[in-house]
Amino acid sequence: MTTEGTTDEELMLKLGRQDMSALGELVQRHQQRVLGLAFRTLGKWDLAEDVTQEAFLRVHRAAGDYKPKAKFTTWLYRIVVNLCLDERRRQARGGTSLDDVPLEAQTEPEGDVAEKEEIAQLVRTAVHGLPERQRIALVLHRYDGLSHGEIAEVTGWTVSAVESLLVRAYANLRQKLSKMKYSVE
Amino acid sequence: MKHIDDIELIEYVAGNLTEPEAAAVHEHITACDECSQRVQETAKLSDTLGLWEVETAGHNVGDRVTAMAQQSQLESVQRPATHARIKRLLPQVLRVAASIIIAVGLGHKLGEYSVTGKKPPIVSSQSQPEYLAALGLQWSSGLAWLVLEEDPSETGGEQ
Numbered sequence: 001m002t003t004e005g006t007t008d009e010e011l012m013l014k015l016g017r018q019d020m021s022a023l024g025e026l027v028q029r030h031q032q033r034v035l036g037l038a039f040r041t042l043g044k045w046d047l048a049e050d051v052t053q054e055a056f057l058r059v060h061r062a063a064g065d066y067k068p069k070a071k072f073t074t075w076l077y078r079i080v081v082n083l084c085l086d087e088r089r090r091q092a093r094g095g096t097s098l099d100d101v102p103l104e105a106q107t108e109p110e111g112d113v114a115e116k117e118e119i120a121q122l123v124r125t126a127v128h129g130l131p132e133r134q135r136i137a138l139v140l141h142r143y144d145g146l147s148h149g150e151i152a153e154v155t156g157w158t159v160s161a162v163e164s165l166l167v168r169a170y171a172n173l174r175q176k177l178s179k180m181k182y183s184v185e
Numbered sequence: 186m187k188h189i190d191d192i193e194l195i196e197y198v199a200g201n202l203t204e205p206e207a208a209a210v211h212e213h214i215t216a217c218d219e220c221s222q223r224v225q226e227t228a229k230l231s232d233t234l235g236l237w238e239v240e241t242a243g244h245n246v247g248d249r250v251t252a253m254a255q256q257s258q259l260e261s262v263q264r265p266a267t268h269a270r271i272k273r274l275l276p277q278v279l280r281v282a283a284s285i286i287i288a289v290g291l292g293h294k295l296g297e298y299s300v301t302g303k304k305p306p307i308v309s310s311q312s313q314p315e316y317l318a319a320l321g322l323q324w325s326s327g328l329a330w331l332v333l334e335e336d337p338s339e340t341g342g343e344q
Contacts (some may be wrong), residue, residue, distance in 0.1 A: 023254055027247045035241040045244060053246045055255070060254040078287050116236055124239040142234050147201040148192060163192040170195055 008072035015063035023063075027056050030073070033144060034080050034150035040139045041084040043128055051083045070153070077144070077154040081136060087133065126176040137162055188211055189220045198227045 006014075008029070016021035020022050034055055038048035127135060139145045140154060148166055152159045189197070189210055197210045214221040288296050 018258065020251065020255060020258070024247065024251055027250050031246060032241045032251070035244050035246075036239045039239055039241070040237075049244055049272055051245055051246075053250055056250040057253060057257075060250075074215055115236065119233065119240065120236040127234070127237065141195075142231065143237075143239075145199070147196060147199075161292075167191040170191075170227065170230065173234065174226070177230070177233065 007067035010022060010053055012059075012063055012066045012068065012072060015060065016066055023056070023060055026059065027073075030076060031056070034076065037077070037080055037139060038084055038143055040127065040143055041081075041136060042087060043124075047087055051080060051101050054083055055079045074150065074153050077140070077146075078156075081155055085132075086138070122177065126173050129159075129176060130169055133157070134172065137165040138169040138173070141166055186213075186218065189223070194220070194223055195229055198224060198231050243339060 002087065003016070006025075008026065011022040011026050030054055034052045035048055038051040038055075039045060042048055055076065059076065127138065130138060136155065137148075137151055137157075141148065142153045146154065148162045149159055151157075151166075152162045155162070157165070193202070193210060196256075197207060200207075210224075214224050232319065
């Protein structure tokens, strides 16, 4: 049976009735974005995978009580952001700040893509150099396409706080990237 | 002339404004070089940030998630809702326990005013105890003070 045309909220209700195929479909639909968000926030693939796995397990556990009040993705992102914040706190308590861990390389650049990869590396370093809340706001805005209002909904921060975080994040990045090889013209 | 807010500018570049809002910004930047420059800079920065692509295709957690979820579902079926049963029965158990405590407390309190707990002095109905005869005394009510009360611990109590 195809699940095309079925909304995320309908899949959640099916999952609440213990239909495990609905969980598979939700993972299929959203895991790439969740992995991307977790990796951009935490900078390590093993942590990003753990967070993604735990996020979907929480979705499964909560399905029985799920009430489709908010958009599913908003709720899912909230889980992911909270898990990322927990992970960063856990790392900080263990004495290893994720900010000090070198970022994992993605792929070896080849030929023409080498220059782009170099700039991408600078961007990654600059984004990871942002304070935690600015980084999360920026990742959700630039890479996940959320508006500042949606970010406020996901994070639980006030709209004005998110506005301020985004403005500072973009200003910081402009400054950081202009200091590096890349300069914003 | 009022310039565009920073956040409005960021949202304009990101394409997150409503159509009328975007039209208002567009109208402003066509007339304002300063804001037009700011929009271009922000767009350039946004494009540069977009170069950081994340390749997630090699990181699939789907199978693990499904297997773990099925396992936990199986466990919850095998353990037939013990927790839920305890939760359901707990109020009844507490009610019964409270009733017993109240009943015992009331019984104890009422016992203080009860007269049935006080044993009346035993008036012997014996016509003439043997030991009076052994003393050479004739039984009469005047000798009632000599009648020994039976010790329940020796006689096995009142049966």
